[in-house]
Amino acid sequence: MAVTALLVGNSRLHWGLGTPQSSGPGPLLQHWDGDWPPWQVQPATMRWAAVGLIPPSVETRLGSWPPPVETCQMPLANCPAHVGVDRALGGWQAFGCSAGGGVLVVDAGTALTMTAVTSNGSFAGGRILPGVALQLESLHQRTASLPCVVSPQARAWPTLPWNPAKPGFLATDTVNAMVDGVIHGLSAAVVNTMAALATAAVVRECWLTGGDAPLLQEAIHTQLAAGQLASRELALHHDPHLVLKGLLRLRTRTDGGGLDA
Numbered sequence: 383m384a385v386t387a388l389l390v391g392n393s394r395l396h397w398g399l400g401t402p403q404s405s406g407p408g409p410l411l412q413h414w415d416g417d418w419p420p421w422q423v424q425p426a427t428m429r430w431a432a433v434g435l436i437p438p439s440v441e442t443r444l445g446s447w448p449p450p451v452e453t454c455q456m457p458l459a460n461c462p463a464h465v466g467v468d469r470a471l472g473g474w475q476a477f478g479c480s481a482g483g484g485v486l487v488v489d490a491g492t493a494l495t496m497t498a499v500t501s502n503g504s505f506a507g508g509r510i511l512p513g514v515a516l517q518l519e520s521l522h523q524r525t526a527s528l529p530c531v532v533s534p535q536a537r538a539w540p541t542l543p544w545n546p547a548k549p550g551f552l553a554t555d556t557v558n559a560m561v562d563g564v565i566h567g568l569s570a571a572v573v574n575t576m577a578a579l580a581t582a583a584v585v586r587e588c589w590l591t592g593g594d595a596p597l598l599q600e601a602i603h604t605q606l607a608a609g610q611l612a613s614r615e616l617a618l619h620h621d622p623h624l625v626l627k628g629l630l631r632l633r634t635r636t637d638g639g640g641l642d643a
């Protein structure tokens with residue numbers, strides 16, 4: 383039976399439709415970023431979690447939904463309860479899909495989070511940075527003359543002009559200097575973390591997800607090619623729906639309302 387997964391993100395809602403199987407959720411049948419999905423939602427089979435504020439459109443329907451998934455219910459060893467449920471779900475899902483060995487999950491959303499899971503499936507910490515749109519918004523809001531380069535309603539990336547600078551060339555116009563600066567900074571932080579964790583043999587794979595993953599991917603590849611050997615030893619994967627798939631792969635126990643891997 384098809385199940386709807388919902389992650390209430392920091393700036394928008396992320397929906398997925400899938401059929402949980404014992405081997406995992408498989409690919410999503412449908413996905414939707416926005417207020418309410420275009421398919422029929424069966425309240426009793428909803429799997430959902432929230433890091434952002436719950437909007438009225440969801441609040442009014444909560445009565446018929448099961449309780450949300452929380453970090454403390456996740457089958458991820460040593461994961462403190464204060465860790466965001468999106469990070470716990472992403473880490474657990476990437477580890478479950480990995481070829482063995484630890485994983486680093488990079489979730490490039492409103493915040494860019496990095497979350498490491500060891501080869502034993504144990505939470506190993508991470509890093510939290512302001513994401514692409516948030517950094518660009520802050521530059522505009524906290525200076526007198528830097529322009530607004532992110533659409534304030536949609537925060538949609540495609541409204542931004544950006545010509546990736548050739549190696550060794552820097553942007554001469556303000557907009558590209560801002561955008562290139564933010565993308566270069568975030569991807570450098572990711573590659574630096576990959577190198578450190580690879581050198582320490584903590585992780586073997588890096589999984590990218592989140593709204594800005596496609597954007598950062600190219601810059602990460604470029605910096606990997608030019609950078610430290612250790613970081614290149616990690617396999618790099620992109621899964622735009624890592625957290626939703628994690629929700630679909632979790633199995634709710636009918637007895638105590640707990641969760642099983």
Ligand SMILES: Nc1ncnc2c1ncn2[C@@H]1O[C@H](COP(=O)(O)OP(=O)(O)OP(=O)(O)O)[C@@H](O)[C@H]1O
Nearest residue numbers: 391392393394491492515536537538539592593594
């Ligand atoms: N239509 C859109 N609306 C919002 N963000 C978008 C859109 N298209 C691309 N993005 C990019 O996605 C990023 C936000 O990512 P995402 O949607 O994963 O964040 P989120 O809703 O806060 O979810 P999360 O809680 O997982 O971070 C923004 O930095 C922005 O550049």
Ligand SMILES: CC(C)(CO)[C@@H](O)C(=O)NCCC(=O)O
Nearest residue numbers: 433464465466468469493495510
């Ligand atoms: C970091 C965010 C905002 C990313 O969505 C979320 O995972 C969160 O609110 N986390 C709580 C703090 C933590 O993860 O340590």
Ligand SMILES: [K+]
Nearest residue numbers: 489491492493
């Ligand atoms: K995120």
